[in-house]
Amino acid sequence: MEHATGSAVETPRQGVSTPEPPPAYRRLDGPVPVRHPPRLEDEARRVRGYLTQGSGALADILGAESPGLSALLVADEDWDGAPRDNERPYPPGLPYFTRSVEPPALVLPERLSPVFWPRTGALLPLAVWHELAHAFLLDREVVRMPVWLGEFVPQAASAAVARRVGVPMEEHLRRVDPNPGFTVRGLAGPAGAGEQMKFQNLLLLFGVATLREFGEGFLGQIFRALWDERAVVGGARAEELLADALGPGGREWLRSRPEF
Numbered sequence: 366m367e368h369a370t371g372s373a374v375e376t377p378r379q380g381v382s383t384p385e386p387p388p389a390y391r392r393l394d395g396p397v398p399v400r401h402p403p404r405l406e407d408e409a410r411r412v413r414g415y416l417t418q419g420s421g422a423l424a425d426i427l428g429a430e431s432p433g434l435s436a437l438l439v440a441d442e443d444w445d446g447a448p449r450d451n452e453r454p455y456p457p458g459l460p461y462f463t464r465s466v467e468p469p470a471l472v473l474p475e476r477l478s479p480v481f482w483p484r485t486g487a488l489l490p491l492a493v494w495h496e497l498a499h500a501f502l503l504d505r506e507v508v509r510m511p512v513w514l515g516e517f518v519p520q521a522a523s524a525a526v527a528r529r530v531g532v533p534m535e536e537h538l539r540r541v542d543p544n545p546g547f548t549v550r551g552l553a554g555p556a557g558a559g560e561q562m563k564f565q566n567l568l569l570l571f572g573v574a575t576l577r578e579f580g581e582g583f584l585g586q587i588f589r590a591l592w593d594e595r596a597v598v599g600g601a602r603a604e605e606l607l608a609d610a611l612g613p614g615g616r617e618w619l620r621s622r623p624e625f
Contacts, residue, residue, distance in 0.1 A: 387402070387443055387446070389402065389403065390402055390437075391403055391406070391409075393406075393409050393410065393413050395413045395416065395417050396416065396417050396420045396421065396431060397413070397416040397417070397420055397431075397434045397435065397436050397471070397497075398435050398436070399412055399413045399416065399435075399436045399437070399438055400435065400436070400437050400438070401437075401438040402438075402440045402443070404440070405438055405440060405475060408438060408475070409438050411489075412436065412438055412473060412489075412493060413436075415489070415490045415493040415494065416436055416471075416493060416497065418490075418526065418529075418530045419490075419493060419494040419497045419498075419523075419526050420434075420497065422525070422526045422529045422530060423494075423497060423498060423501050423522060423526060426522070426525055426526075426529070426581050426584055426585060427501060427584060427585045427588050428585050429501065429504075429585075429588070431501070432468075432469070432500055432501060432504035433468040433469070434468055434469055434470065434471060434497075434500055435466070435468050435469070435470045435471075436470060436471040436472075436473060437470050437471070437472050437473065438473050438474075438475065439472060439473065439474055439475060440475050441457065441474070441475050441476070444457050444474065447472050448463055448465050448466045448470055448472060449461075449463055449465060449472070450463055450464070450465040455472075456478070457474060457478065458474045458476060458477055458478025458479070458480075458481075459474065459477075459478055460472060460473045460474060460477070460492060460493075460496050461496070462496055462499050462500050462503065464503070469500065469503075471493075471496045471497065471500060473493065473496070477489065477492060480558045480559070480561075480562055481562065482540075482562055482566075483536075483537055483540035483541065485536050485537040485540065486532075486533075486536075486537075487527065487532055487533065487534050487536070487537040488537065490523075490526075490527065490532050491523045491524070491527060491532075491534075491537070491569070492523075494519075494522065494523035494526045494527070495519045495520060495522075495523045496519075497523075498518065498519035498522035498523055499519050501522075501588070502518060502519070502588060502591065505592045506592075507591050507592065507594070508591075508594050508595065508596060508597050508598055509597045509598065510591070510594075510597075510598035510603055511550070511598065511599070511600055511603045512552075513549045513550050513552075513568070513603070514598070514603040514606070514607065516564075516565065516568055517549065517568050517571065517572060517607075518584075518587060518588070518591070520565065520568040520569045520571075520572040521568075521571075521572030521573075521575055521576060521584060522572075522584055523569075523572075524569060524572045524573045524576055525572075525576055525581045525584060528576065528581075529581075534573070538569075538570065538573060541566040541567075541569065541570055542563060542566070542567075543567070543570055543623075543624070544623075545560075545563035545564070545566075545567055547564070547567075548567075548623070548624055548625055549564070549567055549568055549571055549624050549625060550600070550625065552564050567624055568624075570624060571622065571624040571625065574622065574624070575611070578611075578618060579611050579612065579615070579618075583610045583611050583612070583615075584610075586609070586610035586611075586612075587606065587607060587610035590606045590609065590610055591606070594606070604616075604619065607619065
C-alpha cells in the first residue's frame with residue numbers, strides 16, 4: 366500500500382542496509398517514543414502528544430493492544446539518512462512506516478510536503494494518526510488488497526481519533542473537493558501527486574460519512590476481517606468485507622454513496 370501523497374508502507378528487503386538517525390538525536394519517552402534533532406524539540410513534543418492520543422484511542426476503538434513502535438522526526442537535512450528499506454530515500458516531506466528497524470518506526474518529516482492539502486490545523490494530527498493506523502494494521506500479516514481499501518481504513522481511523530479527542534475537522538473537510546472526477550474505486554493507473562492527494566481526501570470524506578452513519582464499531586470489524594484473510598483480496602471481496610463490517614444495510618449504503 367503505497368502512495369505518492371499518502372502513506373508509504375515499506376517491506377524489508379534482504380541485503381539492503383538500513384540507515385540510522387544521527388547520534389545527536391534526542392529521545393522523548395512516551396507510548397510511542399520520539400527521536401528528534403535538538404532544534405525540533407517543540408515539534409517533537411507536539412508529535413508525541415498526537416501519538417499518545419492516537420495510540421490510546423486506536424487501541425480502544427479496535428479492541429487491540431498498541432503495537433511496539435517508535436517514531437523519528439527527521440530534520441530536512443537528515444532526510445536521506447532516515448531508516449528505510451530501499452536504497453533510495455523516500456521523497457522529502459512524505460511520512461511513512463518502516464519495519465526495517467526494531468521496533469518498527471513511523472518516519473515523520475520536519476514539515477509535510479506542500480502537496481498535502483488543505484493546510485489547516487487538522488492536517489498534521491490527521492497525517493500522524495493515518496500513519497499510526499497503518500502501523501496498527503500491519504502489526505499482523507495482511508494480504509494484498511485494493512488500494513482504496515488499504516487507504517480507506519487508516520483515513521477512517523484517523524477521523525475516528527479526531528472525533529474522540531476533539532480535533533475540529535469542519536474547516537478541513539469544507540475545503541476538500543467532494544467531486545474530484547473519480548470515485549474511491551475509480552482512480553486507475555498511474556496518478557500524479559495532485560490526483561493522489563485528491564484521492565486521499567475523498568477517502569477521508571468517505572470515512573467521515575461512514576463514521577456518521579455507522580459509528581466507529583465497524584473499524585474493529587474491518588481490521589479483524591483483514592487480519593483473518595488468507596487470500597489476495599480482489600475488488601468484489603473488498604466490497605464484501607467492508608459491507609459485512611458495516612453490518613445491516615451496509616451494502617446498500619455503500620452503493621448509494623457518490624464517493625464509492
